[in-house]
Amino acid sequence: MGGTLATRNEQIDPFRGLVEAYGFVPNLFRLQKKLPRVIEAEQRLIDAIVVRESGLSRRLKDCLLRIVASAQGSDYCRALHAQTDSNDGEEDAALLAFANKLAKYAPWICKHDIDVLRASGFDDSLILDTVLTVALGQLLCTLANALRPNPDSELPAPTSIEASGLPEPVELFETKGPYLQPGPPAASNFPPYAFFREQFGFVPKLFQEQMLRPDVVEAESHTLAQILIPEDLLSRVAKEHVVLLISTANLNTYFVAVHGQILATLGVSLEDSNQIVEDYRRAPISPAEVALLDEVRKLACRPGGMEAGFDLAPLQAHGFSNPQILEAVAMAAVTNFLTTVQAGLGAVPDFLPRRVFTRKDLYPSSGPSRLISDAISPNDPDAAIVVRVQGGDTNAFEELVRRHSRRVFGTLAGLLGNLDDARDVTQDVFLKAFEHIGRFQRRSKFSTWLTSIAINTGTELLRQRKPFESLDEGEEEAEFRPRQIQSWANNPEQALAASQRIDLVREGVLSLPEKYRVVVLLRDINQVSTEEAAAALGLSIPAVKARLLRGRLMLRESLAPYFIRIEKRSPDADLR
């Protein structure tokens, strides 16, 4: 008994701050245990913003965190902060509305919003606490979106997301910050300022404008010291690129200006960092880094909500280790935190911005970020129906279900291995597609978009069945050497009955590792083109081709025993 307790204590000790905040160690943090410095940094932020007493009550902070979780569609984070009474006082209504807008449409926040809060009786200290709490909510939702933790048994089952009901803002008041009164000046030896001067060469205004809460500035500088600065996993420049990309997707002029300048001090020219902003795929970075940015940009807090579908497989295929992936996710989460703080406080850039996001960039119908989007996909046979559904004609969706249910089912059946599950999940995929069709920008074919939803839904289900720890596996295997090298009969399929053929292929496909199986399913079973498969999987065309060939060769190995011609083995049949 004593031994069990000792083990338990050892396990939770590094998470003491989390136990204090939540009463237990949430799965969201357990999944990051391979990177203790990141957990430690996150604990410090949670402690400073949520646990430490400030003008806002814990009840109200939890309520704000739930609002962010709803805005970002995170059931997990809603459950994580559902422990306190959710009865929102009427006097807090203005604060909650502000939090909702900051979480969903941060670039629209303006001085007018702050004036409304002040008129409702909130002073600058309370407004700062609100901004920080919402920003922390964005950080937690980013982690949950990427890591997809299982629900915590200590918490009630997550309730489904409530619609936040905030209409898309149209008006944009272009007012300059900063919105809050400055706090007391920092002492000359204030450690965070020394850190910023040493690492960045200056103290960014964003931090100077939070001096009503110097303890939070300390936690923030500590977080950057633990996540941005170390170079034992990802390089500093690679992480700065993550900051730049997420800031771009979040339409955050401040961070694009400041981190472009910081990159210049690291030897990256302003032109090169500008290329990351305008189109990172054309920037002078490695294919592996392009793949990293492809996945990481899904974690941005875009106006309207975070994108689903962050995928580990392409990153593992490019040789990223799990701690490296975790670090990139943490960097994206911290960037979402900081861009939210900036939007809430209206901090003005320390340098003249080379790229200013304007009203045009802010309008969501121009795409998640027009800087990194492609042209509208031409020749989509479903385009006319999609437009009708987007215009409110729900019944038109029926034809899309009819046209694509076989393909969706085929993909899911091959992924999940169970036809009944595949039938159920096929319905879920169409419901998700209907729910999100307003966000579909027609930059790919509808069928490609639908296929990626099917793959994401199927793989998410597989992950729930297998523990997340399976992340440790999946590095690219060594070169594949065929072992079966005897000739096959001319028409091998004739040797088997139809039902045997079906079983044989099903067995062979299901025994393939997931990353090869998905590609074989799309290309050979569903007859999807290489380009469409690459788009649906978020992979490059060469990566799809390589995986397809490997998958086919593996299938060939499993089928060979049934089809080899019974004859003497050729004397030169050997690999050279």
Next chain:
Amino acid sequence: MLTCAEFLAEFGDYLEEEASPEIRARLEQHLHECKTCQVIVDSTRKTIRFVTDCDSFTLAADQVEPIVKDVMKRIHEKKP
């Protein structure tokens, strides 16, 4: 001449008939002299044909409409 490993790394496009004329010529030169790779190409083509023609993961035609009905029913139930 290519080794078998080099051949196996490159023959994906060849199977799809998408290899450039230069690559194709080099692959065929190897194939001409290597019985093992001939067997691998032939059996991989047969694998693709076999897998593609098999209805192992196909939704039966009569199961499409029930899915359409269920999905639309759930959509209408969800609408306020």
